[in-house]
Each structure stands twice: as C-alpha cells, then as structure tokens.
C-alpha cells in the first residue's frame with residue numbers, strides 16, 4: 001500500500017503545463033531537475049515499500065498529474081521536492097503549504113523544515129512554512145485527506161548551496177532527513193501507531209571532506225572539535241592524505257577468513273608498537289571462527305599507504321577468556337600481536353588513564369562499507385570518522401548514538417590519542433538491535449591489565 005508520494009520537481013526537456021523542465025540552475029551548471037530526482041530517490045529508498053515516486057526517471061509531468069498520484073493512491077503524505085534560486089547570499093531550506101490546506105500539512109512542513117535545519121546545523125525554532133497557491137499542493141488535487149507540502153531543500157544560486165547539492169552524499173543526507181521527518185509525522189499522526197517495525201537510523205551531517213585537513217593529531221583534534229561545535233553528530237569520510245598521519249595511520253582494516261566464511265571485514269587499532277586491539281567477535285562469533293587475518297594499517301580507499309601483512313590466528317589465543325567462554329558482550333575484545341608489522345610512524349593509541357563523563361564527545365573511526373558493497377570492484381573501503389556523545393554508560397560499556405556500519409566492529413572509540421572503548425556494534429534494546437545506538441566495550445583498569453599482559 002502506498003502511503004507516501006514523493007514528487008521530484010521538474011524533469012525531462014519540455015515544459016508540461018506549468019512544470020518547467022530544468023527548474024533552476026547553479027552557476028556551475030547543476031540542474032534542479034537532477035538534484036530533485038536524486039533526493040527524491042533517497043527519500044523513497046529510506047522509507048521503503050510504502051513510498052513511491054511521481055517520476056522515477058528524467059521526464060516531466062504536469063503539476064496536476066503529480067498531485068493526482070497522491071489522490072489516486074489515497075496517500076497520507078505528499079512531498080514535492082525542489083531546489084531554490086534567489087540572491088547569491090540566500091541559503092537554507094524553505095517549506096510551503098497551500099493556504100487552504102488542513103493543519104496536518106502545516107505540521108508535516110514544519111517537521112521537514114526542522115529536520116533539514118538540524119541537518120544544516122541549525123537548532124532551535126524552525127522557520128514557519130510559507131503559504132502559497134501552488135497547483136501541486138492544491139487540496140482539491142492531492143486529496144483532502146493527504147498532508148501535502150513542498151520543500152526547497154537549499155539554494156542552487158548560492159555557491160555553498162550548489163556545492164552541497166552537487167555532492168551525492170549530501171543529497172543522500174538531505175533525503176534521509178526528509179524521510180525521517182515523514183516517518184515522525186506518520187508516527188505522531190495516530191493514524192498508525194508505527195511505521196515499519198524498526199526505527200530508522202538518525203540522519204547524519206556529512207561535512208565537506210575538504211574541511212578535514214591536517215598533519216598530525218592536534219590538527220585533527222581541532223577538526224573534530226570544529227564539527228562538534230557545529231553538529232551534535234556527524235560522519236566524515238577520511239581523505240586520502242590523512243592516512244599518513246596518526247590517528248588514521250594506526251587504524252587497520254582487518255580482512256578475516258575462516259573455515260565457515262570466505263571473507264569478512266573488521267577494524268583494529270594499534271595500542272603498542274606491534275599490538276592491535278579489536279573486538280572478540282572478529283575472531284569468534286557463534287560457530288564462525290577466524291583462522292587468517294590480513295592486517296592493513298592506514299589503508300586508503302584507493303591505495304595502500306603502509307605495508308600489510310597476513311597472520312594465521314587461533315581465536316583462543318587472541319580473544320578475552322570471558323568472550324571465549326560465553327560471548328559475554330562486556331568482554332567482546334581481542335588482542336592481536338603483529339610481529340613484523342610495526343605501528344606506522346611508531347604512533348599508537350594510549351589506553352585510558354581517566355574516566356570520561358557520560359556526556360563526553362567521542363569519536364569512532366573504522367573501516368566501514370558505508371556506500372561500497374565490499375566487492376572487488378568497489379573501492380569504497382576507506383575509514384569513516386563518526387562523532388557523537390556518550391549517551392549512557394554502564395560499568396563495562398559505553399553507548400552512543402552512532403549507527404553501526406558493517407566493517408566497523410573493533411574500531412577505536414577515542415578522544416585525542418586515548419582509546420576509551422572498542423566498538424562492538426548495535427546496542428540491544430529490549431530484545432532487538434538498535435539502529436540508533438552502538439556500544440563499545442569500556443576499557444576499565446581491569447581490562448587494560450589483561451590487554452597489557454598479552
């Protein structure tokens with residue numbers, strides 16, 4: 001059943017009625033019709049089966065035909081996606097509703113506005129939706145039971161807006177923010193108590209990778225602090241140049257294999273000149289055990305910066321005894337000694353000598369298949385750097401609102417040069433895994449003693 005119709009503004013090469021083909025254009029040539037289609041696809045991709053597009057390809061439709069799709073399917077939500085044009089200094093998202101729309105449309109628009117404002121790092125009171133006689137939002141055309149709004153996601157006429165809308169990852173983040181606002185709207189509307197059976201991941205800020213530069217730890221720390229000052233949560237792909245320097249040089253991709261599986265990925269990090277810390281489940285998870293691991297320190301998505309080496313392992317020798325005995329989440333840790341593969345530059349993470357506050361800002365960095373599928377042709381295997389706050393702590397674990405990425409297991413949870421935990425994966429809430437929260441094994445003095453004894 002289609003509950004949500006997402007309209008990608010404009011399209012094709014011919015005006016149809018009042019729908020122009022190309023829409024606005026950025027100074028560099030980027031067309032509104034392409035931006036809207038990509039974002040609309042991201043929205044529907046995230047919402048899943050209950051959502052559909054007015055156009056799935058580069059073609060135009062009249063405004064009436066777009067609205068009619070919502071009426072025909074009896075959709076509860078209709079969102080038309082556009083990109084703005086105006087004076088070069090204008091920036092940010094704008095939402096619109098029809099003046100005759102029911103209050104639900106206004107609530108929907110407000111939710112979308114707020115979600116996009118948060119994505120752009122603006123918290124606090126969101127701008128009120130504008131009202132306009134827009135044919136695509138006419139209640140007579142979309143259906144009186146459909147909550148409908150139009151969103152101008154950002155300004156193509158602004159250089160920063162154009163750069164943002166030209167970046168596929170930023171478009172994906174914008175799509176995710178709109179999708180989450182729609183889900184929240186349907187959840188709050190009491191028409192249906194829930195949408196789907198799992199919460200969707202929180203949207204992330206994806207900062208411009210060129211803003212993440214530096215040579216050495218302190219410059220990187222300044223970059224993290226800058227992100228934290230603007231956004232509570234963010235994810236950044238680590239640029240190629242950064243792999244030469246600590247901390248990224250000390251973070252290793254682990255390619256794992258064993259009798260029951262051909263290829264898996266995890267992350268580990270140096271905590272000594274020839275010593276790597278990671279999670280226990282990279283070596284033993286149920287009946288799957290790892291017998292060989294390829295360790296690749298500071299591997300960039302496009303080439304190896306540092307030498308790699310293959311090690312044969314016996315999982316019993318590397319995992320913590322309490323993980324070996326019971327797979328106890330509090331002890332999901334392993335120490336791998338890597339003779340002959342020294343920490344690049346001789347730099348490695350320190351173990352904690354203090355206890356961070358529960359709300360401490362933390363950084364996680366690991367080898368995630370964020371966009372790549374891990375196939376041989378897929379080069380997207382670089383490090384991803386995530387920032388968030390510790391939301392909850394137990395004696396043995398930290399929890400934080402950072403999504404899990406396959407391949408991230410065993411990543412350092414750190415601040416400055418101090419690893420405070422090992423990322424182990426989604427937090428269990430009730431009896432299911434959370435999409436919102438990950439957890440890490442906390443490096444307590446007792447655990448540090450075991451690590452140092454290995």
Ligand SMILES: [Zn+2]
Pocket residue numbers: 009010023024032082083
């Ligand atoms: Zn438009």
